[in-house]
Amino acid sequence: EDQVTQSPEALRLQEGESSSLNCSYTVSGLRGLFWYRQDPGKGPEFLFTLYSAGEEKEKERLKATLTKKESFLHITAPKPEDSATYLCAVQAETPLVFGKGTRLSVIA
Amino acid sequence: ETGVTQSPTHLIKTRGQQVTLRCSSQSGHNTVSWYQQALGQGPQFIFQYYREEENGRGNFPPRFSGLQFPNYSSELNVNALELDDSALYLCASSLSTSLGETQYFGPGTRLLVL
Numbered sequence: 001e002d003q004v005t006q007s008p009e010a011l012r013l014q015e016g017e018s019s020s021l022n023c024s025y026t027v028s029g030l031r032g033l034f035w036y037r038q039d040p041g042k043g044p045e046f047l048f049t050l051y052s053a054g055e056e057k058e059k060e061r062l063k064a065t066l067t068k069k070e071s072f073l074h075i076t077a078p079k080p081e082d083s084a085t086y087l088c089a090v091q092a093e094t095p096l097v098f099g100k101g102t103r104l105s106v107i108a
Numbered sequence: 109e110t111g112v113t114q115s116p117t118h119l120i121k122t123r124g125q126q127v128t129l130r131c132s133s134q135s136g137h138n139t140v141s142w143y144q145q146a147l148g149q150g151p152q153f154i155f156q157y158y159r160e161e162e163n164g165r166g167n168f169p170p171r172f173s174g175l176q177f178p179n180y181s182s183e184l185n186v187n188a189l190e191l192d193d194s195a196l197y198l199c200a201s202s203l204s205t206s207l208g209e210t211q212y213f214g215p216g217t218r219l220l221v222l
Contacts, residue, residue: 004150031207031208032207032208032209032210034210034211036213041196041216041218042215042216043112043114043198043213043214043215043216044151044198044213045213046210046211046212046213049208049210051208087150087151089150089151091207091208092207093207095141095153095156095164095166096141096143096151096153096211097153098150098151098152099150100148100149100150101150
């Protein structure tokens with residue numbers, strides 16, 4: 001059974017304090033790993049798709065990396081507007097399987 | 109904004125009632141997937157529709173059913189509502205059913221069952 005575990009569950013950062021979110025996964029035959037951002041009461045907003053170990057993608061203050069067992073979402077010099085829940089999902093021979101998310105709070 | 113729209117935004121029903129939720133996919137997308145997201149959890153796959161046919165189903169009972177129309181819009185129907193059906197229902201569209209294809213989500217419908 002495909003499984004996704006995200007850590008930490010919640011993270012509180014000061015503005016400008018860089019950190020990383022972790023997504024560990026167990027799948028047979030990964031076809032894609034996806035990162036989404038979700039604001040309270042809204043639908044997930046697509047951030048990145050990673051397909052193979054060693055792949056990296058960047059967007060503004062966010063950088064996603066992928067290994068054979070986990071993915072990291074690095075946040076450099078975060079701002080209060082980066083506060084949200086970040087969801088990781090994997091796809092193998094099945095539909096998307098999501099983790100529970102990491103709730104990020106960035107304090108000014 | 110993804111171009112995926114859902115209606116209604118909020119809904120309150122009582123136990124035993126039936127509900128229909130609607131989704132319009134992003135222009136050019138022929139695949140729609142539905143997810144249920146309980147508070148504090150990640151979205152859980154309900155089912156997927158491709159060119160009006162069901163193309164996969166998650167671990168949800170038959171009282172959860174769906175339709176996809178020729179214009180690729182979709183409906184999620186839930187019969188005999190239970191209290192545990194209270195959740196955010198998300199629709200996602202994609203260009204195809206290909207594995208690794210990115211899915212783009214709508215804003216969701218918040219359902220409360222009393």
